[in-house]
Amino acid sequence: MIALFVDKIRFFDTTLRDGEQTPGVSLKPDQKVEIASMLSDLGVATVEAGSAAASDGERTALRMIADAGLSAEVATFVRALPLDIDHAADNGADCVHLVVPVSDLHISAKLRKRREDVMEMALTAVEYAKERGLVVELSGEDASRADPAYLADLFREGVERGADRLCYCDTVGILTPERVAEAVPPLLFAPLSIHCHDDLGMALTNTLAALKAGASSAHVTVNGLGERAGNTPLEEMVMALETLYGVDTGVRTEGLYALSAAVSKMTGVPLPVNKAIVGEMAFTHESGIHAHGVLRNASTYEPIRPEQVGRTRRILLGKHSGSASVRAALQELGYACTDAQVGEIVSRVKIIGDEGRRVTDADLMAVADAVMEIVRHPVxxxxxxxxxxxxxxxxxxxxxxxxxxxxxxxxxxxxxxxxxxxxxxxxxxxxxxxxxxxxxxxxxxxxxxxxxxxxxxxxxxxxxxxxxxxxxxxxxxxxxxxxxxxxxxxxxxxx
Missing domain, CATH: 3.30.160.270 (Alpha-isopropylmalate synthase LeuA, regulatory domain)
Structure with a gap:
């Protein structure tokens, strides 16, 4: 196993904030409470409950989550503005995710300010948030395109003014593992989080690289939800650490699929069928060679057991199916067939598959009934x-x-x-x-x-x-x- 820089990894889940910024997604307060509760029960350290300054509904959701008695820390997104911080403190947040633009592009084009102005705003906001009794995670937006020296100065000064944690944001997903290895070590003035976007498909890899380089917290979302191509997926991050790096994340992994399915249903964002860990096909086999191997020893074609993440293995039948998988499916459905009958059923299953159809249980049962000359009357x-x-x-x-x-x-x-x-x-x-x-x-x-x-x-x-x-x-x-x-x-x- 490859050792990470730190022994204990924190998960900062931003499904209810960055994840909800997925186009077309809008969660009701009670849905946010349900998701937050599931995340807390799973063992996630921090749940970002949205942006308290955004609307009355967001503040209601924050208050409901704060009053839910969760074991997780409850955070909310704030800008470097006193009113944002007041909304957070007045509605029960434990922590503020204080986000400050740090690249010259964002400072000039978005804020129309100078570096010095942003530095002063950030430090004043840190001090005020601490006065309001809040944990402060000071976050550098667009850090991956910022001047490293300016970012280091802002983070160092932020910690001196009271910031408890820092966060490096790859806002448009342009980092590489090599750049991460260079960027992270000079910024460890306090516990450092990494917040990656998946625009170029590198979010998970870059997050792992940051943890290896010294970061101690990963910002994640359930199912990788988020703006544009999304964020680092919680379920993939957890299982990669557990399986590939030998890290005990403290996450109750058997609850990952139930959480994933609930978030997919509530947000209306379907899971890609081939998505790692939680996709429909992640533990599904059809090919005769693969299915035969899995039936004998699951590790032949599965890196983890489906039960580890709350899933079950499925053997789908189609034109690639062999006698072993068909026989196993028949036995599960209660049929005891001779070798000759299994051979005929396999032939008929392949014909259905060649027609481009998925062979369902009902299809298989109808074929088996016909081959075995069983007459059934509908209930x-x-x-x-x-x-x-x-x-x-x-x-x-x-x-x-x-x-x-x-x-x-x-x-x-x-x-x-x-x-x-x-x-x-x-x-x-x-x-x-x-x-x-x-x-x-x-x-x-x-x-x-x-x-x-x-x-x-x-x-x-x-x-x-x-x-x-x-x-x-x-x-x-x-x-x-x-x-x-x-x-x-x-x-x-x-x-």
């Missing part, structure tokens, strides 16, 4: 579905099903017509079983306004999970088809 049958949606109308769905030969009609509202239809279906079978929708995906198969869409759903019941799909030109009916198919499989008696 539920859809008789009718009606959905009402439009401007100034709450989306409402009504469904009529036969459930175990009894007719059931149920209605529900939702955030949209699909959500309403899914909820109505779940309620219709609630007397028989509690079924949860774990995942929902839509892919357009053809182009145009009459595009055929493939809806995939993942449903669960009492720990058992099933994937199924529906393909229609109508996204609502495609979703209903996928739900009914999956629910039928979950409601079948155990084999």
């Amino acid at each position: 539920i049958t859809l008789k009718q579905v009606t959905v009402i949606s439009g401007s100034n109308v709450i989306p409402t769905a009504s469904v009529t099903l036969t459930v175990k030969d009894e007719e059931v009609t149920c209605a529900a509202t939702g955030n949209g017509p699909v959500d309403a239809a899914v909820e109505a279906l779940r309620r219709a079978v609630s007397d028989v079983a509690a079924i949860r929708l774990e995942d929902y995906r839509v892919d357009a198969i053809t182009g145009g306004t009459d595009a055929l869409v493939d809806v995939s759903v993942c449903l669960s019941r009492e720990g058992r999970m099933i994937t199924s799909h529906g393909a229609r030109t109508d996204i609502i009916m495609g979703s209903v088809e996928a739900m009914v198919s999956g629910m039928n499989r979950l409601l079948e008696e155990k084999r």
Whole structure:
């Protein structure tokens, strides 16, 4: 393992500030409290709760987070202005992230001031924040394009005036590990944080380089959210330190995926399917050689166990699948097949894969039933579905099903017509079983306004999970088809 300069790494999470600056993202105060609580429970040292000076809503969120009794330090972004600092102190912040532009570009073009003016503003703000009883993290904005001598003078004077911590900001993501190694050591007048952006894909690498060079704190965001290309991802940073550097971060890593999924849902920013650690495909295998190796020994094709980050391994079936992965999937679904039957099922699975389709659990079960000549009667049958949606109308769905030969009609509202239809279906079978929708995906198969869409759903019941799909030109009916198919499989008696 490569040793870092310091033994204890602090994580300063700025999801609720820099992460919320992702275009189109706006979190409500209660959502911010929920995310802050999850971060604190995970073991993050500092949660930056937004910018107290920005709005009444931001101040409300800061106060709610400060009153939540978190173990994490609660910080807020402030400029070198007394009013910003007052907002922070008056609303319960423990710490201010005092950000001061330090490059000549920012000083002249943005502030229209001189270096001397910014120095005086920064030092006065540090002193005032300390008078208000706040921890001060003095941050040099655009430090990677600043005069190193000026930055060092500002940081040195800031610490002499009372700053508790310092922060080097690579505001536009132009650092390299070599430059980091040169920039960090001369600035260690106090504990130093590194704040990197990912414009050139270097945020994680540069953050690691800074920690190796003497920085003791990493600024991160969940899922790498942030302006433009985002910031250093918390989940990747933690697992890189734990796995590659042998550092005990103190973070409860098994909670990383739940946090990631919650933030993705609340912000409306989907996770790239191939994203490290938390992406859908991070622990998913299809290739016959890979799947066979993983089934025998997971470390053959996985650097970490999925359980370490709150995930489970998935073996997807498709045209690359071999008999080992198909047999394992069949066994998990409760089928006991002969070698000849497995061979025929593999052949049919490959045909489905060659058609460009993802092979869901329901697909595999249908193929296995056909090969094994099993006749099944559906537990539920859809008789009718009606959905009402439009401007100034709450989306409402009504469904009529036969459930175990009894007719059931149920209605529900939702955030949209699909959500309403899914909820109505779940309620219709609630007397028989509690079924949860774990995942929902839509892919357009053809182009145009009459595009055929493939809806995939993942449903669960009492720990058992099933994937199924529906393909229609109508996204609502495609979703209903996928739900009914999956629910039928979950409601079948155990084999």
